[in-house]
Amino acid sequence: MAEVSAKLVKELRDRTGAGMMDCKKALAETDGDIDKAIDWLRQKGLASAGKKSGRVTAEGLVSSYIHTGGRVGVLVEVNCQTDFVARNEAFKVLVKDIAMQIAACPNVEYVQVSDIPPNVIEREKSVEMGKDDLASKPVNVREKIVAGRIEKRLKEMALLDQPYVRDQSISVEELIKQNIAQLGENIQVRRFVRFVMGEGIEKEESDFAAEVAAQISS
Numbered sequence: 552m553a554e555v556s557a558k559l560v561k562e563l564r565d566r567t568g569a570g571m572m573d574c575k576k577a578l579a580e581t582d583g584d585i586d587k588a589i590d591w592l593r594q595k596g597l598a599s600a601g602k603k604s605g606r607v608t609a610e611g612l613v614s615s616y617i618h619t620g621g622r623v624g625v626l627v628e629v630n631c632q633t634d635f636v637a638r639n640e641a642f643k644v645l646v647k648d649i650a651m652q653i654a655a656c657p658n659v660e661y662v663q664v665s666d667i668p669p670n671v672i673e674r675e676k677s678v679e680m681g682k683d684d685l686a687s688k689p690v691n692v693r694e695k696i697v698a699g700r701i702e703k704r705l706k707e708m709a710l711l712d713q714p715y716v717r718d719q720s721i722s723v724e725e726l727i728k729q730n731i732a733q734l735g736e737n738i739q740v741r742r743f744v745r746f747v748m749g750e751g752i753e754k755e756e757s758d759f760a761a762e763v764a765a766q767i768s769s
Contacts, residue, residue, distance in 0.1 A: 616650035
């Protein structure tokens with residue numbers, strides 16, 4: 552596999568408007584062939600999404616998803632640029648799919664990693680640093696292991712980093728980028744809340760997330 556240089560990534564990004572990580576992945580998948588990488592990004596719907604990512608999103612929809620049996624519910628706000636796109640059926644389907652995704656992800660608490668407050672990150676670090684399996688390791692080794700674990704943990708808490716339940720080969724972020732390319736507007740998940748029946752009350756546990764995922768995949 553050809554080495555993917557920063558210069559090549561920048562060139563691809565300038566030509567397509569796709570995100571840096573998407574460009575890097577496209578070049579890796581195509582052995583550094585920039586023309587093939589452009590085609591790869593176009594096939595994934597990512598080539599024009601990056602150019603729209605800075606546009607203001609003041610329209611959109613608030614949608615809900617209630618899992619069968621009424622034991623898990625989600626409210627989510629997804630924004631776009633115009634009321635015209637907000638009324639588009641493809642956008643409505645996207646918002647509903649995002650709501651279903653949230654219902655299936657009990658560990659997700661934030662839209663993206665950058666939304667996670669510093670005090671939450673510090674708490675997670677403190678928990679990891681105090682785990683028994685690291686007690687005998689030197690401090691520098693422990694810190695490296697904890698850094699890797701924290702990165703993974705933070706992604707587990709972020710909606711955009713989750714594998715899309717209908718297609719595990721892409722993330723929720725990539726799904727949104729595909730819709731940005733298709734609809735021609737910037738799209739942002741602004742906020743969400745997930746309700747679980749009886750949450751906080753001591754009771755027998757049920758795997759609601761598995762039930763939701765099974766229903767979505769069926």
